[in-house]
Structure formats: C-alpha cells, structure tokens
Amino acid sequence: MLVFEKNNMTDEIEQLVNKYGKSRSSLLPILQDIQRKHKFIPDFAQQEVARLLDIHPVEVYSVITFYSFLNTKPKGRNIIRLCQTITCDLAGKENIAKAIERELGIKFGETTKDNKITLEYVNCLGMCDQGPALLVNERVYSKVTPEKAIQILNEIK
Ligand code: FES
Numbered sequence: 020m021l022v023f024e025k026n027n028m029t030d031e032i033e034q035l036v037n038k039y040g041k042s043r044s045s046l047l048p049i050l051q052d053i054q055r056k057h058k059f060i061p062d063f064a065q066q067e068v069a070r071l072l073d074i075h076p077v078e079v080y081s082v083i084t085f086y087s088f089l090n091t092k093p094k095g096r097n098i099i100r101l102c103q104t105i106t107c108d109l110a111g112k113e114n115i116a117k118a119i120e121r122e123l124g125i126k127f128g129e130t131t132k133d134n135k136i137t138l139e140y141v142n143c144l145g146m147c148d149q150g151p152a153l154l155v156n157e158r159v160y161s162k163v164t165p166e167k168a169i170q171i172l173n174e175i176k
Contacts, residue, residue, distance in 0.1 A: 032049070041073070054088065059094060060090065065091075087141055101141070101154075102144045102150065102152040102153070102154075103142065104147070106150050115163055122172055127139060128140075136172075144159055
C-alpha cells in the first residue's frame with residue numbers, strides 16, 4: 020500500500036516537473052502545489068523533488084523551512100497565524116494569544132486533537148498600523164480583540 024502511495028507521489032511530482040520545467044526556479048512552485056494538495060510536504064516527496072530536479076535534498080528542505088506556508092509535517096485543516104512582530108506585540112498580541120489558547124486548550128505551535136486548527140506565530144503581516152493582526156487561512160483580520168478572536172474561532176470551529 021505504501022509503495023502504491025509512493026508511486027502516486029512520484030507520478031505527481033513528475034507531472035509537476037513537466038509543468039514547471041526541470042530547473043532550480045521550479046522548486047518553489049512545485050513545493051507550493053504539493054503543499055496545496057497534501058497540506059504538507061512528506062519526506063518522500065522532498066526526496067523525489069530533489070531527485071527529479073537534480074538538486075540536493077538539503078536544498079529542498081531548507082526552502083521548506085524558510086517559508087512559513089510550507090510544512091514538513093501535517094497541520095490542522097485551518098491555520099491561525101498571529102503576528103508576533105513588535106508593533107502587534109505592543110498592540111496587545113499577548114492577550115489575543117492567551118484568549119485563543121484558552122478557548123482551544125492548546126498552545127501556539129500546536130494542533131488540536133481533531134486536526135481542525137493549528138496555531139502559529141508569524142512575523143509581520145503588513146498590517147502594522149492596524150494590529151494586532153491575525154491570518155486565518157488566507158484571510159487577514161486587523162485590530163483583533165480577544166472577543167473578536169473568539170468570534171473568529173467560533174466561525175471556523
Ligand atoms: S507588526 Fe504585526 S502586522 Fe506588522
């Protein structure tokens with residue numbers, strides 16, 4: 020079964036290499052497509068991308084770890100990212116974090132047991148004049164209060 024899945028993954032990556040081309044500049048779009056489909060980039064996929072692009076697996080891994088939207092482990096179906104950069108920190112990020120953690124019973128960096136929500140800190144989301152800023156999946160929320168954060172959670176729970 021695992022071999023079958025691995026073959027599928029190899030086929031999938033071969034198709035992506037055909038789509039984007041066999042060059043170093045194809046690495047990021049290929050990884051983004053794998054991430055979009057599987058929600059993370061498994062070890063085997065990393066090895067196959069490296070093999071098919073003829074680059075070192077460490078290079079693939081370092082690109083994944085550089086970008087916060089690429090993951091090596093499965094995450095929750097919803098990802099809540101709270102800006103931890105100075106302006107949002109001064110605007111009350113800590114109170115938002117506490118309210119969210121209390122509501123979900125997990126800490127930032129963790130995923131709920133039902134795999135529904137992952138909490139992460141991120142750096143500046145470009146909304147510094149309207150902090151604290153929260154990115155829920157692809158949507159940015161500004162001037163978030165603890166009450167608004169709970170309301171947002173209830174909408175995705
Ligand atoms: S510091 Fe939080 S959005 Fe810029």
